[in-house]
Amino acid sequence: MFMHNKRLQYTVRVSEPNPALASLLLEQFGGPDGELAAAMRYFTQGLGEADPGRKDMLLDIATEELSHLEVIGSIVAMLNKGAKSALTEATMEEADLYMSINAGGNSHTQAILYGGGPALTNSSGVPWTAAYVDTRGDPVCDLRSNIAAESRAKIVYERLINITDDPGIKDALGFLMTREVAHQKSFEKALYSIKDNFPPGKLPGLAAYANLYVNTSQGEGDTTGPWNEGDQWERLDDIEGNLPLDGGDGDATVTLSKAEVKDYAAMAKRLASDPKATPVTGADLGGGPGAGKLSDEDMGGAADMPEAKKMALAQTKA
Amino acid sequence: MFMHNKRLQYTVRVSEPNPALASLLLEQFGGPDGELAAAMRYFTQGLGEADPGRKDMLLDIATEELSHLEVIGSIVAMLNKGAKSALTEATMEEADLYMSINAGGNSHTQAILYGGGPALTNSSGVPWTAAYVDTRGDPVCDLRSNIAAESRAKIVYERLINITDDPGIKDALGFLMTREVAHQKSFEKALYSIKDNFPPGKLPGLAAYANLYVNTSQGEGDTTGPWNEGDQWERLDDIEGNLPLDGGDGDATVTLSKAEVKDYAAMAKRLASDPKATPVTGADLGGGPGAGKLSDEDMGGAADMPEAKKMALAQTKA
Amino acid sequence: MFMHNKRLQYTVRVSEPNPALASLLLEQFGGPDGELAAAMRYFTQGLGEADPGRKDMLLDIATEELSHLEVIGSIVAMLNKGAKSALTEATMEEADLYMSINAGGNSHTQAILYGGGPALTNSSGVPWTAAYVDTRGDPVCDLRSNIAAESRAKIVYERLINITDDPGIKDALGFLMTREVAHQKSFEKALYSIKDNFPPGKLPGLAAYANLYVNTSQGEGDTTGPWNEGDQWERLDDIEGNLPLDGGDGDATVTLSKAEVKDYAAMAKRLASDPKATPVTGADLGGGPGAGKLSDEDMGGAADMPEAKKMALAQTKA
Amino acid sequence: MFMHNKRLQYTVRVSEPNPALASLLLEQFGGPDGELAAAMRYFTQGLGEADPGRKDMLLDIATEELSHLEVIGSIVAMLNKGAKSALTEATMEEADLYMSINAGGNSHTQAILYGGGPALTNSSGVPWTAAYVDTRGDPVCDLRSNIAAESRAKIVYERLINITDDPGIKDALGFLMTREVAHQKSFEKALYSIKDNFPPGKLPGLAAYANLYVNTSQGEGDTTGPWNEGDQWERLDDIEGNLPLDGGDGDATVTLSKAEVKDYAAMAKRLASDPKATPVTGADLGGGPGAGKLSDEDMGGAADMPEAKKMALAQTKA
């Protein structure tokens, strides 16, 4: 069971309201790497976890992330505090309020729709979705996902710190950023406390394909590195000469029943395209300069374009 | 630029149509860990990558994942091949078609809406969303995300292999699963080829909070392990006694301008709740047995419930 | 700050695993009226609330809803406990596992994608979205939204109780359902503790339109009741005779600048449709029986339809 | 069946084009409390309603809300009328058009993607979703949801009125706002015309838990009010001492079959974490200053930070 103390885990001191900054900070409230995503990732893992140690750790960190959701949400609430009552009480003239609404970022939606409260959206106003939570119910996957999530959250906090000069906000964001580093370390320890953590699952890979690097992108810029060269790798450069890799015909087949064969043939015949047809089409009926085969003369439609535009288009034909 | 050869990277041999199985396999076509997610994760990273070696690797693997999207999509198309023309040609009686539509999973939507073609949804019919792609434009984050994504994809393939006894499908899924293992290895190599990869970014954490483990979940089941104990950790057990961690007042504050203070006070007054009120409410007007204070006698509403239900409810009062 | 005790707020005793039931219960875990939605609704309101009493109440109830999220998630985890390791360890034959995956509801996705852990989706596998949270930052709106949300949650729990005969689950659901009743009562009390709570906001309505009932749906079934008749209402039945209500021309107009007028006219001319045209269209080219004017003879395409289908179609022509 | 008269229910007179304002008004066109949401909420309720009076009322109001969708959409179309043909005819220089596109709000997307027509998105460009519609098929829930929805729509209109000084727009918005007040009154009357409307459904709550207020958020700021004190309430302050509320062990359990027990144990063993391990982890390999235990000296990475930033970070260590 959860309990709550009205004190924040970290004191929030904001210098002055700034709704545009608030809308950027929402990235860590209702964004994909924000604190709700973190809390829900660990909480859903914790509920299904069989190992007592990991379960405890996941619930510890989930609970702390909820407390961070409270800290970041409180910063947002402070930054919007002036805008909230200004819009509600409407003692300003309309034009001034209108200007303040368009101060930057997506703060306009925060004001009009959410009334200056912290909303569970990202900095573009996109509502949080559980599609961000990538829990799969297997600890060696989930711990790797957590490690990655913490590292993403850390970098987003760093970006926010880089654009803020309010010392109180910088201070609180520095705390939150650091906690992500600590959490990443816990998850790393937990992953490597599982003896056999790679590859995930019980099924080994197939030896024939597990060491293969397929060089599908070629041309200038083709390089080598430890990810495709060295003792652990065989590299395949001749892609088309080894198609398919299994030595079969590279086709997709299925065995249909007699009735299915008959239906499928009927459908194919009914919907067959005639490769010898020379049909008049809707585009031909449309009859503008682009119909049929387009020639340079058809460029006349550009007659009333500004000069700069004509030049740019002309350029592409040289 | 991309090019295409109509041969698949791996031959697909399906024994017989099975739309319900097809709908499960969609998890790796249009699901969160499916091949489109993989291809788009690496492709968007590759486009913005500054390092030539990583850029090459990301485009190699993105291109291969697109080829895997083609393999898994081809399996789905084969499994639906019978259903596709059956529904189109409608030579079966309606009741038989209706039965076949309800064969399992979410195959009903695959038939009715998508006409038996492979749709970019997961196994519940939820359309693929780029919200699954967690590219952040920083390689030490993105490589960790890729490692995690490959490990998730591996385990989902393993689960699908475990429920399929069609040898051709099992064979192709085994290939696809193994390639995820190989890709994870490449991403691991690339991550550790960056000298200073932890923590992500330029800003170090704050020493005061980077080694701290906050034991927020207590009670029976509290455990220790390398994630919260040992040389690298200081553990905090007395949460409320150390609230907030920074030694401040744990409150959230902001400095408002005079006009803002005035508006805020007016708003607060207008909307104040009276803690001494004893209001009649909508619920009181509602007047059912639950209005006011509920007593045991109010349970009479349960009079026409089946016995089992009454017993179960009764139990909770004991 | 949040803290956690590993004991649940209510003991969960599940008789036996049942993944299909688990997938239905997800409605209250990651569905629109589920516990996450409740917790986040009250939590985001609490963060922005100016009134100390309401803030305290909102945080109390938000924290309890998080604890309910834990209870319902634990039931789901118990119901999936068998499926989780069965799929992972794969000691069953494939065909048996396949059957168990298709046990009902959307349990297939819970198994394949989420590995038997509780996922933040509804019973159709749709991921939870913050679009469910209708917090608007105004207490007389938000409290009404909360009252409505609690009443929805109550009824969904009742439906789940009605389909479950596992006494332990019924017991826990009964507890959760009852708490929604209690919470609704709290929100009702808080709403009516605000002196002037109707209509929301500072702006009164316009007297001319505030008492009007517009009878836009007419014909058989037109009725009266306290919602459109009595002292508080004037009813408008002659819709078209009073169009528009303001006595103007009922048109939408805007004053454009000269340059805008010129551009708009040019656009309108370029894209004008010729009302006197008799164009040959793509559909005319398409040339099936439906092209041009369809006659009864065109029904011939129905020649190979089953009898029942022909009859049904014929029926509609009689 | 619906019919339409080309006159609007209320005349729309817009002074001059303003795409940025248009993008804000979209909140009531395709936003969560907008007119489409309202129309669809009442329409879906009306279709399934058993009571003739409520059905009539729901269809009346749904039809009027569709007419309001037309009014608000017409305002948006007028505000975008200049932008629409400017972008299409492109007689301005590019730089001027570019400037006009970035006029504020999310008007850029309205121009580029929607061509200046009214789009069913909110003011952040988020497409309308039926997830906003909270119809549950039970009238005492649905009427409460409608009351709440009308009160939210009223307040959003008020906010829009507060930021607009175009008298024609203000006029039309005032009409639309007032109609929400009238609709709320109708829904209130309909709710209280149902005799037993609280709590929703047939099942009463459990007496033991229906009058309980659980004080989960404690510490400074703990208050009382009619929502947690008085005749109707028993308050629980000692949370941990009453955990769980039912007097059980507060644990979650399920009875597994023998085979399930065996599989579960195998899984748990395979994936057990070793609490005594001292593993080297990926983070340790990463080797930056954050690896291992972070000390103050590791702050050297801050060497090339601007002064203000260094000071802010330093502050947190004091």
Next chain:
Amino acid sequence: MFMHNKRLQYTVRVSEPNPALASLLLEQFGGPDGELAAAMRYFTQGLGEADPGRKDMLLDIATEELSHLEVIGSIVAMLNKGAKSALTEATMEEADLYMSINAGGNSHTQAILYGGGPALTNSSGVPWTAAYVDTRGDPVCDLRSNIAAESRAKIVYERLINITDDPGIKDALGFLMTREVAHQKSFEKALYSIKDNFPPGKLPGLAAYANLYVNTSQGEGDTTGPWNEGDQWERLDDIEGNLPLDGGDGDATVTLSKAEVKDYAAMAKRLASDPKATPVTGADLGGGPGAGKLSDEDMGGAADMPEAKKMALAQTKA
């Protein structure tokens, strides 16, 4: 199988970074008519296509669209190249970085969340969704959808060309726009190579309703044109006099079993509204000036509104 050459299909020369323009161009990267949508539309069609000619064409064009995704993504990456490292290295003062983040469009999210890499969102930051892909598995539908999609993509490119004066970007966008024209022509040819392509499917329409134009929107502005007049049409103007069209009672009915009838009647009775009731409601309790019947005097609440606002409101009462 896909292969890749690191050369782009078209050279990208960008004059200077411009994150705000980059955010607009995302419309064609991750927007509804963007290149990913195009590639996935044709790719999913190609996988399920029975006709060899169409399958080849679909895979040709899908592959080229992936190459266009690379071109547009590369433009975005170039436009963000300066912002990317500025935010990462943070050698600018915070206030300057903050200003650059708010340069326009939704570039703020591109910077903070996506780190300056191209993200699969539209110009409002809405993540790409496979809901944009309208493949239905029937070629005469899908080809029409493709024709429409190409024409939408063409117009969006034209709008982007109209607002850009960077010659290299204009050049590349001109190429991409032209390819949409060519693709539309291919799809037109393919559609009209199917002999019987209208209406789609096997079932003809019902003659009684296939030629009918129902004039549901009447009043001033009612017009005629080839879409509702001429040889191919019968027009119905007297809507209510022909309700329903089938000559039945226009009602919806179903035959219930006895048990169902009993339950339904019980439910209806329990939830019946009393049309003769004169209930006191929550709104009446609310007691503000809007409660009961609103009179002009109630407008007093407007007392502290600015003059302009009062006038505008007053106007509506005249």
Next chain:
Amino acid sequence: MFMHNKRLQYTVRVSEPNPALASLLLEQFGGPDGELAAAMRYFTQGLGEADPGRKDMLLDIATEELSHLEVIGSIVAMLNKGAKSALTEATMEEADLYMSINAGGNSHTQAILYGGGPALTNSSGVPWTAAYVDTRGDPVCDLRSNIAAESRAKIVYERLINITDDPGIKDALGFLMTREVAHQKSFEKALYSIKDNFPPGKLPGLAAYANLYVNTSQGEGDTTGPWNEGDQWERLDDIEGNLPLDGGDGDATVTLSKAEVKDYAAMAKRLASDPKATPVTGADLGGGPGAGKLSDEDMGGAADMPEAKKMALAQTKA
């Protein structure tokens, strides 16, 4: 303004309740090609349309589609009528209700969450989204989109007719399907009444690329047809020999300022990968059989797999 008559446009006679069929029919209520999508597509176009003829047509058809939404919604309501009160009144035993909930499709969510009312979701329970509406504010695009949308709606109705043997439902669906055919014809007429409708917009394509067919998918199955051969086409087969098409270097470049160059170089250096490194990675630490180079012996992990599974895996190695 909209008005409503309680008679349906077409009488609905349903033989008996069938919630599973109802859930399939939702495809045309709240699915991507359903009646809400149609109504909203035409309605949003109509509001912004400059041409009086097209505006009238769009409002006519939008209004009729709303009436069809009512028809299909009424069918769904009838099919769910028994389930609705069964779940509400709960006079059946739980196990029987549970069975009825799992009758097929996604009817379980319709019952539990939506209470048997028609919900604006598709047949998989995915809520309707305005992302389905592809209105772009240009009539030659929008009319093509409408033509495509009508053809998709027609085919989905045909599929539903094919699986239903209830004559009343078949009858109503036949009517609805036929109206889509009629609407498609209207939109075709309107498109070809615009003189110059191809390509859309004012800008012609570039002659050099407008007639080009790029044969990007090669190998077995390469075919020709009117879409890539004939007078209107030049075909390009040698893709890599003509890379890029513009004769440039095929690279993406941008000119950075000095400060940007410096930052970018610093970032690149800090994050450079060392191509000569031979790092130990997290995967190497993981230490299972998949670590390092996988050999055939590592297949030992398969020891406890069922025989069928072992054989299938073995097969892939032959």
